[in-house]
Amino acid sequence: MSATSTVQLMDGTSLAKRIEDAAARAAEISPRTGTSPCLATVLVGEDPASATYVRMKQARCAKTGSRSRHIGLPATTTTAELIDTLAGLSSDPGVHGILLQHPCGPHIDERAAFEAIAPEKDVDGVTMHSFVAMSFVLPGFVSCTPGGIMRLLEAYDVDLAGKHAVVVGRSAILGNPAGMLLLVMNATVTYSPSRTAGLSAIVREADVVVAAVGRRRLIRGEGVKPGAVVVDAGHDPGNVGDVDFDTASTRTRLITPVPGGVGPMTIAILPAQTVDAAANLLGIQRH
Numbered sequence: 001m002s003a004t005s006t007v008q009l010m011d012g013t014s015l016a017k018r019i020e021d022a023a024a025r026a027a028e029i030s031p032r033t034g035t036s037p038c039l040a041t042v043l044v045g046e047d048p049a050s051a052t053y054v055r056m057k058q059a060r061c062a063k064t065g066s067r068s069r070h071i072g073l074p075a076t077t078t079t080a081e082l083i084d085t086l087a088g089l090s091s092d093p094g095v096h097g098i099l100l101q102h103p104c105g106p107h108i109d110e111r112a113a114f115e116a117i118a119p120e121k122d123v124d125g126v127t128m129h130s131f132v133a134m135s136f137v138l139p140g141f142v143s144c145t146p147g148g149i150m151r152l153l154e155a156y157d158v159d160l161a162g163k164h165a166v167v168v169g170r171s172a173i174l175g176n177p178a179g180m181l182l183l184v185m186n187a188t189v190t191y192s193p194s195r196t197a198g199l200s201a202i203v204r205e206a207d208v209v210v211a212a213v214g215r216r217r218l219i220r221g222e223g224v225k226p227g228a229v230v231v232d233a234g235h236d237p238g239n240v241g242d243v244d245f246d247t248a249s250t251r252t253r254l255i256t257p258v259p260g261g262v263g264p265m266t267i268a269i270l271p272a273q274t275v276d277a278a279a280n281l282l283g284i285q286r287h
Ligand SMILES: Nc1nc(=O)c2c([nH]1)NC[C@@H]1CN(c3ccc(C(=O)N[C@@H](CCC(=O)O)C(=O)O)cc3)C=[N+]21
Pocket: 053, 056, 099, 100, 101, 102, 103, 124, 126, 144, 145, 173, 235, 237, 239, 258, 259, 260, 261, 262, 263, 264, 265, 266, 267
């Protein structure tokens, strides 16, 4: 038997489908309220990759019984104008969830813009409120990609307690919250910015690796501990991950493919949380 035939994939596509099916059932609140969950998507500028991701998110909402309302803003939009738009959506009773697609462009204060999203509509989990709630294990919305990663690890029975997890990358909506969620599950977490000297020695110690930097094939097989669980959250418009799959998968116990791993999970969490937000805002008891 060749080494690669023992590779166990964490299949994000099929788990995402199950999460979306559950969201679709939960979205059937319209008979009682006369409405359906509504996600507002906000995109600044015309970056084709960002436009594609937003379209994928809208399509998944439509498939799961939520509506979406798109607000496309010109690349010249100022931070103040963007904040005005988001504040308007935050107070609009017809909107239950808000997604501000990142990156907004170098001239925008993205943190200030994210903070204009009302916490109860922060279905993408990007506000400080959501981050703190997640860290303190209080009710709230998780950041979609880290939330999707945790659902994958759970589905494949990865026991995180006492394990050494290394998160490569420390972005506000990916690496940073991913590490926090791993810590909540009692993993020992090391955060490593991608430019860390000795990065490969750190990664080689990891029982669980979350690669979240967006540098093509940064992590290669020889840099992975045999038997490790590897989650590749690298997203590249060409679908090349942060992990060199062919070499890494000969050593891993479990690994996510790109595409078909973390990406579909990211998308699935969004309609699921939009339905939850709508139910909360409309005062629907679901349990
Ligand atoms: N506020 C905000 N929230 C985000 O969640 C967010 C964002 N900004 N900015 C950009 C990144 C990127 N991202 C992806 C989502 C799905 C796939 C995905 O589904 N990829 C497919 C392949 C897609 C294809 O077919 O091209 C896969 O991995 O299987 C990838 C990347 C969300 N992001």
